[in-house]
């Protein structure tokens with residue numbers, strides 16, 4: 351005899367809810383225990399206690415500000431947060447050692463590639479060794495070509511003229527400039543990488559499913575790094591619940607789009623197209639998953655960084671009328687009265703503008719810190735011992751605020767510090783590792799600088815942009831790139847000239 355008990359629908363739902371709720375409570379409890387265990391077992395030093403109890407928040411807006419304070423007070427410019435097994439340095443000699451002299455001892459490492467692995471796969475941003483070297487060579491060749499640079503500038507120019515300027519001109523209400531700049535840079539990097547226009551900066555400011563999925567995927571991947579233990583997200587991923595379920599769905603949207611585009615290119619041909627994907631398809635003809643990984647890495651590398659850099663720039667400019675006037679004087683000297691967009695040649699001649707862009711990223715670097723993992727025991731130039739497997743972090747945000755690197759006026763926004771007799775003089779990249787430095791220096795540095803300067807030239811010439819509301823320093827959302835919590839509200843008005 352066979353008994354079959356058919357649970358009523360509502361009962362099945364209740365049972366499921368009960369189990370799901372119990373699991374969530376138990377899981378949170380387990381995470382909290384793990385957190386307490388780490389707190390007790392790791393270390394009881396003042397720094398670790400302050401970190402683990404979040405008591406730094408009573409004095410500092412951001413974790414990076416607290417680290418800056420600690421690094422300033424450290425005689426070597428290096429600190430160790432034992433609870434995180436993380437050595438953090440703002441010492442240029444150490445940065446030179448990590449990023450160049452002993453480059454092979456400081457790969458990105460397994461913990462980092464595990465965190466971003468589902469989103470980035472085997473893309474350049476997420477791999478070491480031969481896989482990295484192969485992509486680096488291929489990408490350097492492509493990005494170094496004059497043709498791709500002029501292709502990139504064409505994309506940026508079009509986006510400024512047809513979308514960015516009209517949107518700002520049409521709005522006299524308060525706008526979130528950070529949001530506008532994120533939309534702007536997403537349109538650009540998608541056009542550049544895939545030859546696809548997501549249209550995020552259309553006048554209606556639409557919600558783009560791709561941008562949304564990409565944002566969610568990078569945010570949730572970054573949040574993995576903040577969990578008390580990697581075990582937590584790994585178990586959630588295994589069970590496909592909570593944030594890991596959302597992450598999987600967001601990555602699926604990005605993957606579907608990338609795979610669709612690759613398939614379409616294969617069918618329609620790619621040899622005459624200029625975007626990065628089509629260029630890479632000529633070198634990698636038989637591995638679509640790999641192609642997808644490479645191009646998604648570019649999307650991540652080039653999207654939020656440019657928007658973050660421009661947000662920091664306009665925040666500083668809004669408080670520094672003197673710098674704004676000097677930029678305008680220079681623009682007027684090199685551009686005709688009716689010219690809206692500066693040419694590549696004009697941008698190259700504008701040393702003050704270049705200095706102002708560098709100076710803003712000294713104070714607000716888009717990538718505030720960057721970590722590597724020591725492959726073997728080592729000793730840094732300042733005498734700090736590094737045990738194999740330790741996370742080693744260089745901190746551009748703190749370095750830009752160190753008196754011993756930049757002098758007593760290090761907190762001032764002063765582009766003149768980059769100029770000698772009006773000519774821009776670059777600084778040692780290990781003192782200013784905003785684009786990293788050494789063999790793994792940012793591949794998009796020149797493109798990013800041209801994009802930033804084009805935007806600044808076009809906006810500063812035509813508009814007055816004032817940040818409204820709070821006068822306090824920005825608060826950042828924890829993540830891979832600097833994002834101001836709550837956005838950057840501005841009022842934009844046409845200049846009377």
Ligand code: HEM
Nearest residue numbers: 474651652655656659716717784785786790792793794798
């Ligand atoms: C102001 C804008 C930018 C800043 C501050 C910046 C900064 C950085 C930093 C700090 C790294 C090292 C990251 C790491 O290894 O963990 C990096 C790597 C990279 N960046 Fe940028 N970036 C910017 C814009 C761009 C753009 C627009 C692109 C692409 C068009 C790009 C492409 C890359 C790539 C491919 C890498 C990986 C290089 C490698 O691992 O060999 N970046 N960038």
